Amino acid sequence: MDEEMVRERDARAYEAVHDAADFTELKRRYKNFVVPWTIAFMAWYLAYVACNNWARGFMSHKVVGHVNVALIFGLLQFVSTFVIAALYGRFANRKLDPLAHGLNAKYKRERRR
Numbered sequence: 001m002d003e004e005m006v007r008e009r010d011a012r013a014y015e016a017v018h019d020a021a022d023f024t025e026l027k028r029r030y031k032n033f034v035v036p037w038t039i040a041f042m043a044w045y046l047a048y049v050a051c052n053n054w055a056r057g058f059m060s061h062k063v064v065g066h067v068n069v070a071l072i073f074g075l076l077q078f079v080s081t082f083v084i085a086a087l088y089g090r091f092a093n094r095k096l097d098p099l100a101h102g103l104n105a106k107y108k109r110e111r112r113r
Helices: 003-018 021-054 069-112
Strands: 062-064
Touching: 003 069, 021 069
Parallel strands: none
Antiparallel strands: none
């Protein structure tokens, strides 16, 4: 098979997948998860930075020993990152992967044509 035929076959397969209703649904589900969680995380991060800049008295308040509010907020940034990653993994396994597997099978079928 020459290279041009392979490219045409691949292009047809990609177009078939792109035009599928499942692809649109996959993108919709992905955006519905990612956009709100990204906004929430960025708001939380910016609040942390803003508090470190303009609420130094609050952030320097000691909670236990030498542990202050700023340190706790900083550590919670890591915790929130891992929590969001775990939630995304669970969401992807349940809601995205079934659609993606179906689209992958469709792509392979179209490519064999």
